[in-house]
Amino acid sequence: MIDKFKAKFVEESMDNVHDLEEALFLLEKDMNNKELIERIFRAMHSLKGGGAMFGFNHLSEFTHHLETIFDWVRGNKLAVSTDLISLTFSAIDHINHLLKTGDLTNDEEIADQKAFIQRVQAFLTLTDSPAQKAGMTSVEASGAEAAIATKTYLISFIPQPELLQNGTNPLYLMDDIHALGQAVSIAYTHKVPSLDLIDNTSNYCIWQILVNTAESVNEIKDVFIFVEDECELHVDQIAETNIIGKPEINVLIEKALQHNLLLTPDDFKSGDWNKVQTKEPEEKKKVVVKEHKISSIRVTSHKIDELVTLVSELVTIQAQLSLYAENHDDPVIGALTENIQKLSRQLRENAFDISLIPLQSELMRFQRLVRDLSKEQNKDIDFVIEGGDLELDKNIIENLTDPLLHILRNSIDHGIELPEERIAKGKSPKGTILFKAFHSGANVIVEISDDGKGMDTEYIRQKAISKGIIEADAVLNEKEILELLFVSGFSTRDTVSDVSGRGVGMDVVRRKIANIRGEVTIESQVGKGTLISIRLPLTLSIIDGLLVKVADNQYVIPISSIDKIYALDPAQIKQSFNNVVIIDKEQVPFIDLRKVFNEPQHQTDIVQMVMVKSEDKKSGVIVDNVVGEYQTVVKPLGRYLKKQEIISGASIMGDGTISMVIDTSRLLQSRKNIKVTG
């Protein structure tokens, strides 16, 4: 049970850390932004409190010190500096580590943490003179001073029955409130049912607390930070002075308890102790609205995967039903089938929409990489993100992160020059890496471009020759040379290091992207920069395909890669010595699937050629005949057929037979003789 809570805490904390990182990035650009400081402080506070609650003691201890720093910052006792932000960034790494491993057991790590805490504390002693560094006005500070006069607040805490199920003990919350100042708590127990009806995991009580404190409304609300979602909470200022213990108040409390009627701020208005009514009702309204609305829920990705699988199966069954309806001339079944088809299409679209997550969630890691690496290498880089709110299938995002990190690392390591170098070349000393994501038809395109030194094609050529990838006298155009970067063996594993040549492991990048049915291309200009473009499908499991027949088997070719379809005489293919046919006076290279799949030669009068394009390659693919267009669910072939590269999956047709899905980019790559069209 407790492990479940722990897992939930870790998951939620990851969100907090994420939020923290995001706020920190923004703060770096706008160091005086109060709102951001507040956000950081709150995230720290949640981590500290939650950590202590769930037995992450080191985490709690560690964040406590950070929280202190940001408390000082928000109290204008400390100014935000680049050093402070850097320290907090490394602190976030440490927090991540603590969340992953739990309490430290290794002595060395404990010593590390101690050292770290000392660094944090050093900050506090270093800048003892308040607010002077950042040149902040002391007006705000004195404003804070004035607030020391205590006020009396009415807290109405109306928890939902589920409150206790998260392991919250409301009495501790009361204790926390009492710690803020003089307080009287009133517990309403009228909702507690008779003993036989009590569910001992539910909460039935409602509390109201009168507290006299110098702290702000936000401070009071912070006490309830962990139960925000499980309760209705109102904090209203009812008096400018301490009114607790006055006989009139006691009468009010007595009355409220007798009638089981909750006290309202209005009850206190009549009292002569209160001359100024300051709290605007607006804020109260805001709080109520916020707590009644649940705009999103957290679901495990496993459940979503399952939903998507079920929907995929439904689509398959529905196809079978359509086939049955077609073959049986029954108008009722026909109409029903049509309706089911419509519904399942909507359901499918919905289910896939659910499994989409914004790219944004991963961008933080990229920003972090750029920031850290550029600092490390003394490069000045502006990382610009466009289209971060674009949504992609979560399986795609999961598989995309590593290749993208790799590409970014390449851009920083080898693309962007040092500031001096850039000035010498007449560029602005600050380099730019642009990360851009956008829709293009049924695809999503992610582009990473830099304005660095670009790639020297002659160097790549020489390297390819020395590695024996191309002949010394091979004539290649620029595009073909850049294509060499993707050839495995171009950059061998032993040269993979931070200082190796550009193009490190690009073959791995391409392979990983190909696994999610994506394509990578490079464009580069010496001195101007490099653009790497990744084309991705929107979802992985359903494709629009063209069903074709080759010998006894049916195959699916993704529509997205198809250009045109021609009918040919088989004799034309047989005559060709170099696998080229002439269409419209143009030479078109082709791949005969019968040959690729080792099937006997064509016996028919006519064959069809599907023009397929992938990346920059274009080729005809000869099939026996085209059956039609189908929308199909792609199923994996399993581990035993992984070596079968040209076939990326299989799909079950309406009649239960299987057709195999052709990976066009692999098919085209399998034939080296295809000329790259420039």
Added chain:
Amino acid sequence: MTSQDLTLLSFKIGEDIFAVDALQVNHILEVPSTITAVPNTPVFMLGIINLHGNIVPVVDMRILMGNEKTINGADTSIIVINPNAEQESRLGLLVDMVKEVIETNQSELTETVTDGKKGLIDTFEGTLCINEEFIHVIDIKNIMEVIEK
């Protein structure tokens, strides 16, 4: 040592009797009318079948065991195993005949004698002797490795 800790499913390939761990067995199927052949795969890989909407590859155990006679009869069946309960590891084994479920002890197994010449499978979990019949217990991991190669 009375408790029986090993449950096996035995089957025939030619005249020899083999067995697999019954707990890894998912289904026993008749040979379907079509097994979709996947091009450019080794001979033992018969193809893929549709098992309740999922794709399952099927291998011919007779070829893996080095038998030349591979004619399907009325008793020919497919044993679908699901090692590690992973969807992607599901595999159909085509055998001449499924025999029976045997409850036995790990300690009853003796070392299997192989000459390593016939067939592709060379490691076994052991051999069991019941009623003067030898039952060779197949090492599923080894089969998986051989097929993945």
